[in-house]
Structures are given as structure tokens and as C-alpha cells.
Amino acid sequence: MDLKNYIRDISDFPKKGVVFKDITPLLKDPIALKFATEALLHSLENRRIDKVVGIESRGFFFAPMLASGLKAGFVPVRKAGKLPSKTLEEVYSLEYGTDTVEIHSDSIVKGENVLIHDDVLATGGTAKAVCNLVEKMGGKIIQCNFLIELDFLKGREKLKKYAVKSLMHY
Ligand code: AMP
Secondary structure (H helix, E strand, O other): OOOHOOOOOEEEEOOOEEEEEHHHHHHOOOOHHHHHHHHHHOOOOOOOOEEEEOOOOOHHHHHHHHHHHHEEEEEEEOOOOOOOOOOEEEEEEOOOEEEEEEEOOOOOEEEEEEEEEEEEEEOOOHHHHHHHHHOOOOOEEEEEEEEEHHHHHHHHHHHOOEEEEEEEEE
């Protein structure tokens, strides 16, 4: 099955010059949704995972399903100010300015095996910040997985230390 048939390009969204990879056609198709979920699970090759960390917001579509399939727990990483309890935060650079991601400080226990998931790997800044948070908590990053990788933005170079698997490349 060619999952690229279920990805829609939206030009100039959310701002001029960006070609946004819209995954909602994939999400609404029952066969493509199941196929993508199983392919992401398969990429783990039976590694034991304790926690799946999903990145706000489109990482939340698949991460809980992956966690359920792996008999692991799901942990959300959110933008600043959204998580209600005590958090750890990581600030990272954007093209202009900075952004902050947060995780609940009690969500990962030292030594746990962690899978990180997001829908798109672009420049890798977000995923790297999330990796830093997980490592600060003593989590062991087993893999970072993505539905889509924008190869030309070289996000993988920021994640050199980790196993990175993506279902689709552009
Ligand atoms: P980055 O930190 O540059 O790797 O950006 C990753 C985050 O931005 C992910 O959470 C993606 O959901 C989102 N993102 C970046 N570029 C795109 C794109 N072209 N289409 C859809 N989402 C994108």
C-alpha cells in the first residue's frame, strides 16, 4: 500500500512558503490508518517499550494507539503552560525565536525504554528537544518514529544519536 496516496499537500499553510503535509486523508481511511499503525509498530522489531511519548499535537493521533499495541503507557509532550502538574521544560530554537516543550516530571521513570513519536520530522528541533527532556528524566530512547520525514530539511542529523524510522520520505 502506498501511504503517500493519503497525504495531501497544502501550499502556504500555516504561513506563506510552507507546504503543509496534511495527514487527515490517511486518518479518515480505515485501511490506510490500520496499515500505517501496523507499519509503525512493525518498525520496533519487538523491542520492549515502557512509554510512548507523543508530541503535541499531531503526534497524539498515533502515539496512544502505538502505546496500546506495545502494551506501553502514553506520555504527552505539550507546548508551554498546557500540562497541569509539575513539569520539566526544554527551550529550543526556531527559524525566528524560540519555543518551549514540557513533560510531566513524574511521567517517565529512570531506566524506562521510550519510543518517541510525531507525525512529521522537519528540521528536527522539536524532536531533539523532546529527546533532551526524556534523557533528563533518565529514559532510554529506543527509537524516534515518524509518519513523514522531510529529508531536505535534514532533521535526522539532529537525531544522529538515535534510531530514526519514518514511513514516508519527501
Ligand atoms: P521541526 O521541529 O522543524 O522538526 O518540526 C516538527 C513539527 O512541526 C512537527 O510537530 C510537525 O507536526 C510540524 N511540521 C513541520 N513542518 C511540517 C510540514 N511541512 N507539514 C506538516 N507538519 C509540519
